[in-house]
Amino acid sequence: MPLSDQSPLPQDFVELSARLGQDPLRVQGPGGNTSIKLGNILWIKASGTELAEARNGSIFVAVDLAGARNEARGAGDGTCMACLVDKTQSLRPSIETTFHALIEWPVVAHIHSVVTITHGINPEGRAAAREKLAGLPVDFIPYRKPGRPLTERIATTLDRTTQIWVLENHGLVCAGPDTTAVASLVEEVERRLELAPCATEMPDPAEPAPYGYNWLAASAGIAGDHRLCRLALGGSYYPDHVVFLGPALPEWRDGLVAPAAVRSGRGLVVKETATSAQRAMARCLVDVLKRLPPDWTPQKLSPEQEGELLNWDAEKYRQALAARRAEA
Template sequence: MTDTDDSEMRDLLALAERLGRNPLVIQGPGGNISLKRDGVMWVKASGTWMAEATERSILIPIDVAAVLDGLAAGDPACETCEPFVRRDLTDLALRPSIETTLHAVMPQRVVVHVHCVETIAAVCLSDAVERLTARLSGLNWSFVPYVRPGAPLGRAMLRHLTAETNVLVLGNHGLVVAADSVAEAERLRAEVSQRLARVARAAPKPDREVLQAAAGDGYSIPDDDRRHAIATDLVSLAAARRGSLYPDHVVFLGPGIVTADAGERAVDAARRCGRVGTPLVVVPGAGVLVHAAATPGARAMIGCLADVTCRLASDDPIAPLSADDEAQLLNWDAEKYRQSLDARMP
């Protein structure tokens, strides 16, 4: 591989690792990063973890001009962007990121896409634009209403870009920042996250006795008390019950959440909801139970849900993804591929 042979690329990969190890910015295999030069865009491979950027090869070289031409022509190849991979420059047998078009449409050399919880907590609200306008004043930003990730999002972004735009806030999704250097991209990312920051509520401790009674048949109590806030904090619970707030929740946890009735075992709640083996069962007031088969990505998304909902207020106008939005994600081959990679992780 040639993608680590220079200082700029090393800086990019070091940034990817730092962001990937911060669960408030990136969760599991989510988020992506890229660098354009000499007609080639090096972008994160689908299903890889940014946290591993300095330990293994995670970047795929793409013919960026071919991607842009494909988008303009409505080429279905833009759904995966596999035909645009520069196979002469890599032997990595992985697909490019499902967000390759997102990176291609930004003209800047460095693009960083994160699912930071501060952004998600802002963009899952029906009045997101109004709130963002106040907080992002002075930045060259634009808001893109939710559209399925992949080629549809890339085309939607084009409609919201100007020559000066270097920040795109994606409805029910996340944040994109772009710059001509790695350092400037990270400075901008940090500034936007800081501007959108909200105070996270402290949640009551879990009731392990109640949880133990609901556990079994593959479901157990996670050690991280932070995850239990989904159930023990009533405002967080109400927010989580509203539905799926962002795409990776649907991909790794399924649509919405499964909640157990009083005295009901987790396995029975999952069966009642037609979600046998679902990674997460919420026991209202007590805490959460996680299935032994939950993938690393699913476990990361449970933490993300807790981190997002504890930043939402009781009077926030939450606007979750629609059933159609969820169905598009669940039936999308690109996401099934990412799920299959996640299932192979130890």
Template sequence: MNKPTDFAAFCTLSAALGSDPLRVQGPGGNTSIKDGAVMWIKASGTELADAEQTDIFVAVDRDAARAQAFGDGDGSCKDTVLDPANTLRPSIETTFHAALDWAVVAHTHSIASLTHSITPQGRAVAAEKLSQMPAVFVPYAKPGLPLTREILARITPETQVIVLENHGLICCGATVQDVTALMENVETLLAMPVKTRPAALPTTSAPDGFHWAAESWIATDPIATAYATGGSYYPDHVVFLGPALPRADHDGKPPAVVFAGVGVALRDDATPSQRAMLKCLSDVLSRLPNDWTATPIGNDAEAELLNWDAEKYRQALAARS
């Protein structure tokens, strides 16, 4: 199957996004490129960082995937894969990629967008910062069809920037170069300074089976501790770290535990995805202004993600890396 002429540039952009933890963490985020009736999209559980070394993209029937976005199917798009020998699943967010009428679409969980989108104050500030851009803001919805429907209810044919509440950023364009430039512009506009934070690790020994994480500053900052233990603020935190970080170890074997006033203990066998998501939490909280109030996605939204087969599949793939 022939690929678009700018597929190599598309892979370069995808790999660059996936290699920057301020844009994408672990297997998060997804990119797509369309060529007529065919759309190539990142496979679920793969990492954008590998886009130039590994075949992480799945070719799907764009019209069939788009039909699922409008209710003709379950939204998984598994039956839209064009190569029956390909055992990878298309991204759980294939439907919105197919429904967006732009050749190139890049979805990231950028720290800049998360810092704004998890707070009502930040969303208002982001709307002002992006007021001169073709941007829309979409309320939180479960990834997949629910999110696609919220997006479709708000976009116009001109929309190229989509800020997802408690989730991330989507940028669209006619070419890879257009999307690259657009995303750089948005990131510049939304960039937030890092607040001063302690750098030293605890001097006491970590509990058995754990070590002190580089993100231990969270436990010594009362505001950050309250946020980290008070809820989860975007889907991938729930998928890979579980709900709010606990203040003590328990039989569920949480990958990270906050010991208030001391440090954050990370389990020695934590996966790369779990480590990436702890860094993501640190990167967001270290940029969150003290007068902004972060709003968790809530228990019901967490339960939806934890009991979802598509996310269990992604967890299993990530655990193998």
């Protein structure tokens, strides 16, 4: 059942969901998801909806908690579609429903926190995060494809005391007995992982953006820094980048159709027709790179990991990769 005026969801849970969704340093576009367990029902953000819209209704769907837990442990297809309380409505549960179900805590928030991503994409940052989060009930989860593969990895070290999961090359999960507890955990992690952004400038306004594209605000410093520029062109570091912008970013050139690209030395450009999710993801990359300390060494997703995210069959993906390499 979609969220309606008769929604049983506590207002503070809806408010937290909206607040997280409206902060681009925590959630970008349709990324991230929150859930609350009420009796034997798990209410979770629907796939493709935006947390930022939580106050406006119908972004949450109800699934049978026991059924979703069974799917987390291997039953069904892992989508939890079969667990929908109202199978006649059109929304699907988030692809990440299974780990929300598996975690026993009543309230779970999963966000694509920029500072967590910046720490979690490289070994130096992961080590730093372990020190900074010492004393908190935290677990570190190596990268797995979102959905049941990630849930299965979380399950291998799951215990009842853990309330924070740093998902390497992905994001953050915080869970607790109620919304207030989860909100303060998110704040505590964000505070401890804070990284000062390097100075970034607007691209030179005197130079017009390439036809059909707009400059991305504050991206000139990234494109003017050889190392950061190489990182943007060289790979993708977390799932939603791949899903919305494709693997890595291309260098801009005439005739390009990509939603976002790098003009080395100048700035990042975003296509005028890009979706809001694509714009949010381009900004996320800038926000991550401008916080990256110079001695941290990001590990990109492998072509196989990118391929499974794009849900292309291996052959089609290999062809696309080959084409990209041929252009390089």
